[in-house]
Amino acid sequence: MKANLDLPSKLSLVFFLWVCAFTLPWTFQVGLCLLLVIARFAIPAFRPVSHRSAAAFSKFILYSITVALLVTCLNALFIRSGNVVATLLGFSFYEDGLLFGLRTASRLILLSFSVLMFFISTPLTVFIDYLQSKGLPQYLVLMLLLTLHFLDHLPSRIHQIFLAQQARGAPVDSGVLSRTRALLSILSPLVLSSIVESIERGTALELRGFLSRPVASRKPEDTETRVNLLTICFYFMSLVIIAYSIYRWLNV
Amino acid sequence: MAQRLTIKDLSLQYSASEPRALSSLSLDVEAGSCCAIIGPTGAGKSTLLQCLAGTMRRHHPESLATGQIQFGETRFNGVPDHVLFPIAGLVLQDPYVQISGVRETVFDEVLFTLENLGTIPQDPRQTILSILQRLGIDHLADRKPTSLSGGETQRVALAAILIAQPSLLLLDEPTTALDSNAQDKLRFILRSLRGRTTVLLTDTQIDFALSPDSSNVRAFKLDVDPKTRLPATGSWLRKHSA
Numbered sequence: 001m002k003a004n005l006d007l008p009s010k011l012s013l014v015f016f017l018w019v020c021a022f023t024l025p026w027t028f029q030v031g032l033c034l035l036l037v038i039a040r041f042a043i044p045a046f047r048p049v050s051h052r053s054a055a056a057f058s059k060f061i062l063y064s065i066t067v068a069l070l071v072t073c074l075n076a077l078f079i080r081s082g083n084v085v086a087t088l089l090g091f092s093f094y095e096d097g098l099l100f101g102l103r104t105a106s107r108l109i110l111l112s113f114s115v116l117m118f119f120i121s122t123p124l125t126v127f128i129d130y131l132q133s134k135g136l137p138q139y140l141v142l143m144l145l146l147t148l149h150f151l152d153h154l155p156s157r158i159h160q161i162f163l164a165q166q167a168r169g170a171p172v173d174s175g176v177l178s179r180t181r182a183l184l185s186i187l188s189p190l191v192l193s194s195i196v197e198s199i200e201r202g203t204a205l206e207l208r209g210f211l212s213r214p215v216a217s218r219k220p221e222d223t224e225t226r227v228n229l230l231t232i233c234f235y236f237m238s239l240v241i242i243a244y245s246i247y248r249w250l251n252v
Numbered sequence: 253m254a255q256r257l258t259i260k261d262l263s264l265q266y267s268a269s270e271p272r273a274l275s276s277l278s279l280d281v282e283a284g285s286c287c288a289i290i291g292p293t294g295a296g297k298s299t300l301l302q303c304l305a306g307t308m309r310r311h312h313p314e315s316l317a318t319g320q321i322q323f324g325e326t327r328f329n330g331v332p333d334h335v336l337f338p339i340a341g342l343v344l345q346d347p348y349v350q351i352s353g354v355r356e357t358v359f360d361e362v363l364f365t366l367e368n369l370g371t372i373p374q375d376p377r378q379t380i381l382s383i384l385q386r387l388g389i390d391h392l393a394d395r396k397p398t399s400l401s402g403g404e405t406q407r408v409a410l411a412a413i414l415i416a417q418p419s420l421l422l423l424d425e426p427t428t429a430l431d432s433n434a435q436d437k438l439r440f441i442l443r444s445l446r447g448r449t450t451v452l453l454t455d456t457q458i459d460f461a462l463s464p465d466s467s468n469v470r471a472f473k474l475d476v477d478p479k480t481r482l483p484a485t486g487s488w489l490r491k492h493s494a
Contacts, residue, residue: 128354149353197349203307204350206335207342208412209368 005045005230007130010118012234017114019238021107023245026099029106036113037061046121053120056155060116068105075101124148138211145205146198157194161186254284254450255324255419257304262319264299264331266312273299275483276319279472283324284447289454289486291474296483297454298345300474301422304452305342306332323420338369341418343409345425350409351397358384358400358408359393365412383411386444388437402429410441421445423453427460435460442469458489 005013020032039046040057048054076085079097086093119127124145131141165182205211257280264274274296281287289297302308304323308315308331317330323339344350355361362380366372373379384390387407392400397408406429413421427435439460445451458471471489476482 123356125354125356145354200344200346200349201353203311204344205352206310207305207307207337207344208352208365209337209416210352211335213368214370
């Protein structure tokens with residue numbers, strides 16, 4: 001029995017983190033997020049596969065801090081129950097809203113963080129081969145492949161459109177507001193063109209026999225069936241947490 | 253083995269309410285020869301290739317087709333209802349969408365086709381490198397497929413289809429992303445396929461198909477009715493290859 005952090009154990013870790021996101025108190029979730037940040041630098045299996053992935057991770061940390069602050073502040077402002085924690089510029093922030101905001105923000109961040117960690121540290125090739133070797137229907141694999149490809153290339157497409165707009169004199173560089181406005185205007189053509197491209201990419205793969213791919217041709221290392229100790233551990237801990245949550249819920 | 257392609261009175265509408273995208277098209281391509289379909293945008297060139305590759309019915313199940321397509325001994329009334337790969341291999345116009353994105357090197361990208369077919373030879377390296385060599389891209393074997401230029405990507409896409417040894421090779425505007433040097437290479441490749449593979453390619457310009465270097469290429473022009481802007485039946489520009 002091996003105990004290294006391979007792809008199945010990373011998937012089980014994502015599952016475990018999702019279970020934690022829905023069951024554990026927000027303080028634990030914040031702790032898990034911090035552990036994930038440390039893991040990204042300390043554990044080789046979590047290192048980003050490319051510079052682009054590393055950049056995406058750094059950006060995500062910045063965005064998630066912004067989102068967490070925004071969600072917490074808005075909830076503290078609009079859920080008016082409990083004590084007033086602070087008053088700033090005439091606006092009062094309430095305790096219950098603040099706690100609810102913290103719970104929501106930490107859950108959101110842990111959910112997205114766990115998925116991001118998986119995808120930045122796992123090459124698409126490896127993930128797709130793994131799914132195929134596990135007998136996932138080819139249609140599903142194709143759909144997943146096209147979706148991941150679309151998401152992977154979305155930032156570069158947006159950047160290209162921004163550059164094109166900039167070349168035409170649009171003021172996309174003059175602040176967050178103009179960038180947001182520019183993004184909104186390109187959203188529908190961006191999504192439409194991406195869908196068209198995804199359809200073409202799907203056709204191209206179909207034209208190379210992807211949908212009729214036989215199981216026998218899948219890579220031999222993918223059919224490896226040895227059980228990973230870490231995978232078992234993560235699933236076991238998830239089950240324990242779920243069972244404990246149900247027990248607590250029944251006894252309230 | 254190369255086979256004869258015969259298209260007889262092929263008409264197609266994407267749906268009953270739409271005008272014809274192909275109108276009574278008849279075409280005969282000898283086994284192992286190369287035929288260029290030339291015509292303006294909207295003449296139905298890509299539609300024809302999709303019909304021949306077998307993707308039309310799958311992607312447009314509401315499409316209506318009449319006429320016949322015969323490839324070798326196999327005859328289809330209307331259009332085939334399944335993808336004919338590896339009998340027919342279609343290389344799409346946009347080279348970038350043909351890169352799977354799930355393989356790290358050009359070599360593996362080409363091997364990916366064989367994996368899909370489940371026909372990996374004893375020595376795949378030799379087989380793949382010989383294809384890459386024929387296309388003049390063997391030096392790119394270890395490069396990332398997504399980091400290549402348009403022309404290089406086009407040739408990788410072609411290699412990924414040629415490795416399956418299709419009897420009918422369909423190329424949708426293959427010269428779009430190619431410079432004149434790469435076009436010369438494509439002519440050389442088409443010549444090397446002569447007698448082995450029946451090739452049908454489309455182009456908007458007549459330059460490539462009718463240039464002296466492409467004397468082995470027959471040329472068929474698909475017209476668009478100037479009044480209705482709908483496809484009309486085509487005619488031969490060069491019926492015999494040299």
